Amino acid sequence: MLWGLSGPLFLLDYVTAVAAATAVALAIRSVTGWRTRGPAPSTVELAYLTDRAGLACQVGVAALHRATGVRVGELSTLSVDGPPPSRPAPLVRALHAALRRPQTWAAVLADPEVNRALRRMVGRLVRDGWLLTPAQRRRTALGTLPLFAVAAVGVTRLVDSAVEGRDAGAPPFVAGLLLACLATLLGGWWLAEVPETGAAARRLLKRLRRAHADLAPEQRPAWSERDTDELLTAMALFGPRPLLAVDPRLAAQLGIDNDRTRPTTYAKTARR
Template sequence: MLWGVSGPIFLLDYLGAVAVAVVIAVAARELTGRRAQGATPDRVELAYLTDRALLACQVGVAALRRAGGVEIGELATLHAQGPPPAGSPALVRALHSALRRPQTWAAVLADPDVGRALRRTVGRLVRDGWLLTRAQRRRIALGTVPLFAVAAVGLTRLVDSAVEGRSAGGPASVAGLLLCCLATALGGWWLTEVPETGSAARRLLRRLRREHAELDPERRPTWQGRDTDTLLTAMALFGPRPLLAVDPAFAVQVGVDPERDRPRPDRKPARR
């Protein structure tokens, strides 16, 4: 029975059950999508894994810009000139096609060809295991059920003891159990936020960020003399801030927020 043991012993048993439930939830998250197949994602696909469609499009249009294929026009429009670089990904070609006539960035993002290219990109990432399917995301969410079950058991003991007049332990045990129940429920709620990326994609991004740590905007890298590949890699792994440092006018045109994405003057760079 829930009230058949003393408060401190029940609390220790409860914490043990919470630890088991956390292991189950974390295991479900880490083991789902832990293997991927096919080629390593290119920079546009890495950008999608990092921050979804907007960053992927920003990396794609930055590739066109660096190749001299996109100019800033009047009334906040962009216009493509010349052919796209040879071997460009499908999304880059779709962006170039959308910019054959002057367009605002919002119109480019709404272009049907760009949307189709994004869906094909997502399909390829899902097929190769870098992004999770709906079934896999549902599996991760179900992994949090034991946490809520454990929280329910603890709350049931507290409520049942209060209603039936049974002792749930001393004031310290009751307060500790109540706090643990709340923490368990909040932890379960936090873990129900299921990532779109599989664990293989998260490992890949962590590894590449370590390998290219010198490009982290928090370290304020010097961009003078850097080539296009380096810039696009930095954007794909760390977000659009590098484009703001290299080409601020163009960055603003393609949706990079100068206030949010520019480093604060009073912020110290991270140590190397």
């Protein structure tokens, strides 16, 4: 019997160790990327923080559509005729340049200038602390090692008892330890998947979603009565559903549909 502990006592110590290891992993995650510098993210940058490049580009096209109009042509092509909005974000400017000639949405996303603007935007977000660096993500993932170490101890206890024929406790405690080990491994695997956004970005998005709760899809806003800033803010924080309501034909060309309207990150926070 590992360390000579009885089944109930070992299980109690195991659960305590799991709680402590989980607290360590969550604490590391909550403080990584806590500090930022530079100005607050723009609307397009907020969209990237919410659901990465796809939503950022959709918000950029929505800005162009409200400013100059985005035309849906033959063979599912998109194009613009007018000038870009005044003082556009670099990504919006790149999207406008790409759409000066008719092309599909897939071609727009593959445009070199659009991708260059996206890389520069990501670089700014990383530099200012809104997105985590690879080193920060590695450190956060390493914070889950205590969980796997505790799980290894529990598995060792079970294997040692089975192989050596030793008593690991009454069947209920053995089953409880087995379930606890599985839960620990699953929890460690889940926590090892580190988000790109830092703690400051997640805090900012949560605060903005509370401040603009009237724009959430659940509130069913009347978009015909909302201005452009509210439309873009709603898309950046809650996903592309507003554009689907405003211009279904354009939204369909951008890959927006009723079954995929909420970013994963917002869907998780909305259930809390």
